[in-house]
Amino acid sequence: MKILIVNAGSSSLKYQVMDMTDESTLAKGLIERIGIPGSCLKQTVGEDKRVIELPMKDHIEASKQMIMALTDPSHGVLESMDEISAVGHRVVQGGEIFTTSTLIDEACIDAIKDNIPLAPLHNPANLMGIKACLQVMPDKPMVAVFDTSFHQTMAPQAYLYGFPYEYYDRLRVRRYGFHGTSHRYVSKRGAQFLGKNMTDLRIITCHLGNGSSICAVDHGRSVDTSMGLTPLEGVLMGTRSGTVDPAALQFIMNAEHIDIDEMLEILNKKSGFLGVSGVSSDMRDVEKAAEQGNKQAQVSLDMLFRGIKKYIAAYAAIMGGVDAIIFTAGIGENSPELREAVLSNMEFMGISIDREKNRIRGKEANISGEKSQVKLLVIPTNEELVIAQDTKELVSQLS
Ligand code: ADP
DSSP: OEEEEEEEEEEEEEEEEEEETEOOOEEEEEEOOOOOSSSSSEEEEETEEEEOOOOOOHHHHHHHHHHHHHTTTTTTTTTTTTGEEEEEEEEEEOTTTTTSEEOOOOOHHHHHHOOOOOOTTTTHHHHHHHHHEEEETSSEEEEEEEGGGGGGGGOOHHOOOOOOOHHHHHHHOOOOOOOOOHHHHHHHHHHHHTSGGGGGOOOEEEEEEHHHHHHEEETTEEEESSSSSSTTTTSSSSOOOOOOHHHHHHHHHHHHTTHHHHHHHHHHHHHHHHHHHHHHHHHHHHHHHHHOOOOHHOOOOHHHHHHHHHHHHHHHHTTTSSSEEEEHHHHHHHHHHHHHHHHTTGGGGGGBBOOOTTOOOOOOOOBOOTTTTTEEEOOOHHHHHHHHHHHHHHTOOOO
16 A cells, blocks of 8 residues: 655645555655745655656646656656555644544535644645645545544643633633654654563653754653644754743834734744754754854753753653653754753763764664663654544545
8 A cells, every 4th residue: 555645835745655564764855935936846766866846836736847847757756646545745733623534525625624723834835735636536435534533532730721711611712732653653663672661661762853842742642742732842853942931922012113923933933942053043053053152052052952951851750750761853863962962971871882883873773771770762653654544544444
């Protein structure tokens, strides 16, 4: 069975074809600048990289180009789209409605629409991708896989904010959490790596990329996570502030004569590594600047290390202990410096890192010191595989 995985943004569309007989990736593609000048499709098949520049006015046009690229006689991987059994779509916000992945039908589309106020930037783009695919592949079963659904197991004391209860009751203001497919994948894979079942373990997963979130996975269930109503809450990120004192916003807005939209733009796009270091949103640039003696760059790194440490200790406390800590995504997989800084001086919690084993990037590894009671792992994430697996499972139930 071959599955097409689609992740649509407002002006982009990422896709992948997976062969589920061995869960291998046959082709990967990225279409950028949809609806704006300079549209471009990049497709990778093994060593073969292909770039096609041509105008694509909307997601429907982009989906048609994706199909042409996938079925191209010399650079494609499919003889025809008949080989694709189903399409799996990434959807950011499933609200409280979607606790698991689901087959896409009219009711599902309406529910994704209902969640637009909770994710005004993401859900409309995800819907555009779904609708475009339904238009160009009307006979294919389609599945939606939500970033939020893994966290729907959280209890009210984890997901409620200290606002008047009516804001939850009427407006559904609460912690939803994100990166659920990644936290789910690495916790399961990490348990397999240790030869254990995730339902026997208390795991803390650290997804650290441009956006970062930490999750407490207690016996296979998400019981707390650092992102909230939106992906702005939690630790310091590339351009996002993470958690701040909400009253500081009024102070800054009054002093700088800016409105709430401008303030949120600053919190989302101009803060984090970029804002504090003044150098870059990219961890590599910030590390380089810090090495060269830039104090603001160093303090931004120290803020992230400290923030992650605090979540690790807090989540161990709520789970009554921790058996494994897992690092994943761009920074988690590739920065030995971050892992060492976060995990050092944690012997009081039974955590000790092996500095030699920690010198790896981008591959599965056990980096625990000999005496560490807590297993410390690096597990590269694979959100596309989770989407493909869920799609396969739901589609198999159809026949
Ligand atoms: P996204 O959240 O956009 O998917 P990624 O998971 O790709 O982001 O992570 C991007 C981050 O990973 C950037 O801050 C980048 O600097 C960092 N990163 C990638 N490679 C390395 C590396 N070798 N060392 C340190 N950081 C790295």
